[in-house]
Amino acid sequence: MAFLELIGASILAFIIFLVIKYYVLTKMAMRFYANQGIKEYKYYPVTGMAKEWMDYSSSDNLKTIKYIKFDDKFKGEDAILSNLLDRALLIFTNPNLINEFLQNQQNYIKFEAPVVGFKQFLGNGIALEEGEKWKSKRKFISKLFKFDVVVNYLNSIRKISKMMLDRVENDSNFSVQKSFEAINSAISVQIFMGANIDDYKIDGKNPYDAIDTMCFEIFQHYLNLIPGILGERFVKLKLRKSDRIICEKVQYVRQQMKNIILDTIKREKSHAEQNKESENINIIALLIKEGHKLDEEKEIIDILELTFSLYFASRDTLASVLTMMLYYLIKNPDYFKLVEKEVLSLPQNYSFSDIQKLDFLQACFKETIRINTSAPILFTREAKVDHKIGNYNIQKGTYVNVGLISNQIDETYFKDPLTFNPNRWLDHSAENIIKENPFVYLPFSGGMRNCIGQHLANLQAKIVLVEFVKKYQIPQMPNDFVLEFVIKQNYQIKNPLILNLTKRQAY
């Protein structure tokens, strides 16, 4: 009897603990902001707003943030107030407060939960790094993204885009997002690792297919309760068969990727000895140029993890934007024709300055990342210290994010905001608005942790599109395609867009 009472009391204590943690304390944390005048949007028990973000049955699991300015009740609010787990979550939507947050990122660290599996196996790279380590990595890596270096990527991007499009196996079954991901993967391996993707196979697959499979398996593994709760240390003890399998797989793929890096080191060292320039400057060439010997394991691991980080930051974000760009062009055949006209008048061996003259294509890129970009919000941050944003006191421990997209489709700033209209960039009406309100259009974020790859993204998106339009006629939109969105590695279309393509006669 006493034993049963003990169990009963323990269960009761646990329930009380949960209620206090996930209701009383969470509500108190939210009240702190409500008392400062921020209207409560919604409290979600236990998961907080992640409930919406993880709702894969939704037609758009970001719709609250995206369309908040369309909700009369919240239109003029500075932020969306909700919760994430047992803490208050603030999502700033006021452009000036967004800017203030972006300028004060030293007060925050990234909320790790969604990426914990990747972080443990693939390292911090740059996007998940913090503090002094981040500063030194960012300083180094920014050399790869300087204007004159990016300009030199043109030939590689063009060559690989063309080669990958020539390899499309079935023109009548062209899976847009997947094909753009494959093209971007091959480009990333070339420009960041200095390696030709065709020279390597991992587990019988292209390196990027092997990385994809591995990531998917890591993701699946961490969805399980035990790894999810006990984390890396437990998984790496390899007590369970499934933990052993995932550790060995990751180890294998990392080793193969290291081999690619070691090959590039050999090649780049020999180029350096012969004073021969590589086709492009890659991470390894840059390090050698700066006098690094690259013969220590730690240096190789750093390169590996940086490469993974750039690979993920670039491949999917850009594939999703390219997919949306193509979607809008197919939906608007007149716009497609204007892009076609620009593209078909390019010289065969077009240069960077030729690409810069593609005004309409450039306007389409800007408009796509205004209306449906792949990073409409940021990684959620956790406040490390008490501080102020505008007049609001932010408490240590609060989760904070920003609704970049909500301003980009706000009719206060952009007329007819949900219409894809590249002309707003050509008649400068959009630019004039941004000049007056600089923080309403931030597809690449801002402040010290802005997107390091934005100029590369712009160039690469245009070249991949140019090569696509050079090869194919305007495709038909499949009748059964429904435009819905989902947050996966980034914000992207939910349903596969499969096109039936027809090659151009002259191609």
Ligand code: HEM
């Ligand atoms: C259209 C495509 C792209 C979009 C919309 C985009 C957007 C963004 C945004 C909004 C952030 C800030 C994330 C945050 O603070 O939570 C970011 C960070 C980053 N992006 Fe991009 N990005 C794109 C393409 C690229 C490309 C091609 C690269 C090249 C490698 C890249 C590399 C990075 C890196 C390394 C970071 C982290 C920077 C840091 O933490 O210091 N991105 N990107």
